[in-house]
């Protein structure tokens with residue numbers, strides 16, 4: 001029985017065609033800037049998103065950290081959502097490694113940072129305070145797509161207050177596909193954007209940070225300092241290029257499957273469907289039944305993450321097809337029918 005893993009879109013495995021592309025990749029030493037496939041990936045994403053330069057890095061966590069460390073110096077601060085990945089799920093890296101203080105902002109329901117709250121958090125120029133330098137947003141956030149007019153307003157706000165603006169765009173292509181705009185139309189409102197290749201795009205490893213040439217030069221230096229300078233990384237970059245060619249448009253399938261799953265779960269008594277946003281479905285299950293549900297789904301070859309989020313998050317991705325969704329629906333029905 002095939003295991004259906006709904007814990008995250010990070011669990012995808014490279015397809016045979018992606019593996020073939022990796023095997024065939026031309027490589028060189030990327031610390032010397034000589035890996036042709038890494039260079040091609042960087043040039044491609046910089047061009048596609050409308051930036052001067054780009055940097056291929058091992059993870060989204062490192063990409064966001066490099067962005068924060070490139071915008072900010074020691075003693076500076078960045079404004080970031082209280083539940084944003086860049087604040088909550090990255091080990092406090094900006095503070096630990098950059099001596100950069102986060103200023104968390106309570107987010108709106110959709111993940112946006114209300115600009116009046118952001119304005120109130122900007123520190124005066126005074127030796128008492130950290131220097132506020134950067135606004136960091138996330139799109140999609142828990143699957144939610146931030147509205148383009150909000151992004152435009154945040155961009156204008158950042159300019160007005162002399163702040164840099166960074167996007168954790170781990171799932172920027174989900175946002176683009178869901179709204180029918182180009183990723184560039186989203187990215188144009190930012191100075192730097194971090195894109196994950198290893199989420200819904202299905203590459204085994206890697207993120208890309210795009211930005212101006214000076215910011216990416218700083219990020220490249222910090223990547224080396226962090227031990228992230230890599231050598232024949234072209235085999236990994238080839239997977240990223242393959243993903244950009246073949247796995248972007250198909251994100252619509254993930255969104256369609258998530259919507260279908262949500263529609264079926266909504267009909268089941270005993271659980272509470274909270275919502276579906278792009279490739280994520282959020283479900284509330286009575287806390288006392290959560291472990292039993294998890295165990296039951298295990299016997300049906302279905303994996304979910306329990307206990308990490310306050311609610312259950314089910315994520316669709318490259319390795320989940322229509323038949324898998326039917327199996328998941330049947331399993332949920334089976335469990336809740338037992339009362």
Ligand SMILES: *Cc1c(COP(=O)(O)O)cnc(C)c1O
Pocket residue numbers: 058059060061062064085086138140168170171196198199207
């Ligand atoms: C996964 C993720 C990251 C970090 O990516 P890793 O490669 O796991 O370090 C950053 N931001 C968001 C929104 C993510 O979902």
